[in-house]
Amino acid sequence: MNRRLVPAVAVLALLTGCSDEADPSRPVGDPSPGVLRVLAGSELADLQPVLDEAAKATGVTVKFSYSGTIEGAEKVANGTADQGFDAVWFSSNRYLELVPDAQKRLGTPAKVMSSPVVLGLPAAKVRELGWEGRRVGWAEIAQAAGERKFTYGMTDPSASNSGFSALVGVAAALSGSGSALDAARISAVAPQLKQFFSAQTLSAGSSGWLSEAYARRATEPGAKVDGLINYESVLLSLNATLPEPLTLIYPNDGVVTADYPLTLLTSASSEAREAHRKLSEHLRGADVQRRIMDSTHRRPAVPQVQPDAKFAVKDLVELPFPGSQSAVDGLITTYFDQLRRPSRTLYVLDTSGSMQGDRIDGLRQALAGLTGADSSLAGKFNRFHGREQVTLLPFNSTARPPVKYEVPADDPRPVLDQIRGTATSLDAAGGTAIYSSLRDGYDVLREQINADPDRFTSIVLMTDGENTGNENIDDFERFHSGLPQTLKGIPIFPVLFGESATAEMERVAKISGGKVFDARSRSLSAAFKEIRGYQ
Amino acid sequence: MTKDLFSDKRFQQRWTVKRTLGIGLAVVLLAGVVIAIVLGQGGDEPAGLRTVRGVIGSEKLAFFADQRVKDVFAKHGLKVEVDPAGSRQIATATDLNSYDFAFPSSAPAAEKIQRDRKAARTYAPFSSPMVVATFDPIVDLLTKAGVVRSGPGYQTFDVQAYLDLAAKGTRWDQLPGNTAYPARKNLLVTTTDPRDSNSAAMYLAITSFVANGGVVSSQEAEAKVLPGVSKLFLDQGYTQSSSEGPFEDYLSAGMGKTPLVLAYEAQFVDRVVRGDSTIRPDMKLLYPAPTVLSKHTLVPLREAGDRVGQLLSGDAELGRLAATFGFRTADPRHFNDVVKEKNLTVPQTIVDVVEPPAHETLERMLEAIAKQY
Incomplete structure (x- = not known):
């Protein structure tokens, strides 16, 4: 694009930004009477109708700002949550309470509802596996998974609680010791865990997108995924939309359950405390509990309300959860570096002239952040993982030569340093040939997939402007439709940045089964980090 | 001021x-x-x-x-x-x-x-004795295992017998003839976090007394009982920080999640008095022998x-x-x-009550346990 236009556009963006863009430390504004400002997990969005009614009944309005559990724990621990929020509301306080600096900032919790994390499989599959009409344990599930008798999708345990709970649950159950996990117990069951995760063929940064992707793959021809590991509530909601509903498998040796505690922060004002008390009381009232159970398929939190018949198994054994942050962090790291199917990640990166200055700098930082430069809690898990294949494909008027890496599982540091070196030496000049470069990317992947097919493969497409190459989106769509199944099913994650052509990027995401990430109102780093959950 | x-x-x-x-x-x-x-x-x-x-x-x-x-x-x-x-x-x-x-x-x-x-x-x-709240099938199981006994007008939870089972890392599914609750997890009383809760400290007062054969009042005694009593907490993994949490789980999530929960007697009685039908007929109170009073x-x-x-x-x-x-x-x-x-079925007087250790001793033991997390 024409570089001269940029400053004017930027100034305009800055001006309009001033009026309606929230203070990043206070995304839901300053404290005000009758408003409870809540840092929450995104899955609570489905509670909005209940909260609207609560506002009428109690005069307390909830304002949400969404965050992942680990990212949220970090905000609470370092005190930034105190600045802009009165309460936190995640699917569980377990992780937060394991971080000492976060734990001491948590006040009164009020558990509002609960939902166990379970496995959903089509009835035909359950029959085929011989699991119809009987309860099975995690060991049997892991064995069938290891033999590839079924495949499933699960969220990224570092970004989303359902994946995290599943990881803890299966590790605890397989360890067989019955007591809580520690590092030694985790490494003892690593081979079995690896079997279990070998059948995971779909990953996502959020439970919502995982369900969507699953539903799409169930109806459209493509790489079908048999089942899903998710909250019971999500699976029950999803069943209403699926041509072939899922049978929920409740492992008889136990599950990990989300209990949604609406938790006051100790820094909250007395007005906010009162608001929290009123709201908790309302939400835990018998009628509202029934309403929550009906509309969100989550189980009631108060004993006065009987759980519905739709919850097939009522008395669930709860598996022990690790008692220390180091055990949990160790489990997540092991998952990424050793247990899950390794990733193959291609970055198609715009280094055209319009990227000069802050933008190319932002890109360098965003990539460097994924090599371990980001020392935050979430950043630790977002880095390129052991065994991951990372390819950087910079382009301008044409694609430049791809730079390929494979991160070793044991000593990743030297290779991560090399990736950082390449990233920080990226320069901006020339035109923007998006689609011919993207097409070149498939040549790289074809070669890699032929050599080693069993990986999570995905493409990140980052560009800050309109295509100036000879090939356009229609050409790309034609090319894409002619691809063999192994390449066609690779999701593309376009990142909106600068003056990206939004409609075209949406189309690229749609035809590939990917998802668009917006980096226009936040840093490229933030977007790149979020995408990690899907790779 | x-x-x-x-x-x-x-x-x-x-x-x-x-x-x-x-x-x-x-x-x-x-x-x-x-x-x-x-x-x-x-x-x-x-x-x-x-x-x-x-x-x-x-x-x-x-x-x-x-x-x-x-x-x-x-x-x-x-x-x-x-x-x-x-x-x-x-x-x-x-x-x-x-x-x-x-x-x-x-x-x-x-x-x-x-x-x-x-x-x-x-x-x-006011005061309240520490109790173990549980369910009928668990009472039957633990009676067979020698942990639950009939006491003077109420059922007791034999702490020594329990410590023996816990020391071996016994899982529920390893209890002979257990078809009522064959869970693949350790037979442990659910407590709160010893790092920040009073009821967990009271539990430590009880278990350390039994492990030591008397109130712990010396550094030698502390060293002697710590390995055994630490396991009672550590093997639970994550525990909640306030006694409301596990008791609510007991009431609403039931036997699957918390077959045995340490509670204040008052928490249970309060629910019965409220008459809000949260205490079902199969829910039972056991008095640890010995127990301590939370004053x-x-x-x-x-x-x-x-x-x-x-x-x-x-x-x-x-x-x-x-x-x-x-x-x-x-x-x-x-x-x-x-x-x-x-018409509550709670004893007027509880016979087997012991004193908790001095604050410093209790704190030192709690800190020693906290360090092992």
């Missing part, structure tokens, strides 16, 4: 909010000034009530929030505002400057506060707090109300009346 108040963060915040609100209204309309003044003075509370602030063990929150309790205090010119916190937290971490009284749930915690704050006296208006002890930090202590100890109406929340009152009549009236 004034300086203390102003250095307190919470006070400053509240003051700022109200002040800002006041200015805002004054700018908008003249009449607003009047409203701002009213708001600034505490809004809709009846005039003339003196606000007394306390930090309390969370088990007493419902009592202080009860309108009848508020009314009694109001009759005596007081409005009592409380913040719940873990009792050990109150003794060690909480900034007590903004409070008129501290009301932890144990004698050792109160001792420490009294010493630190040089309080002249303390009040122990809810109020430490006055200022004169107004002392008044609250006097009323709780002396006022018959407050005594009766406390008993309806399940507390055993200093005057046993109140509690016994409730037992009779509600």
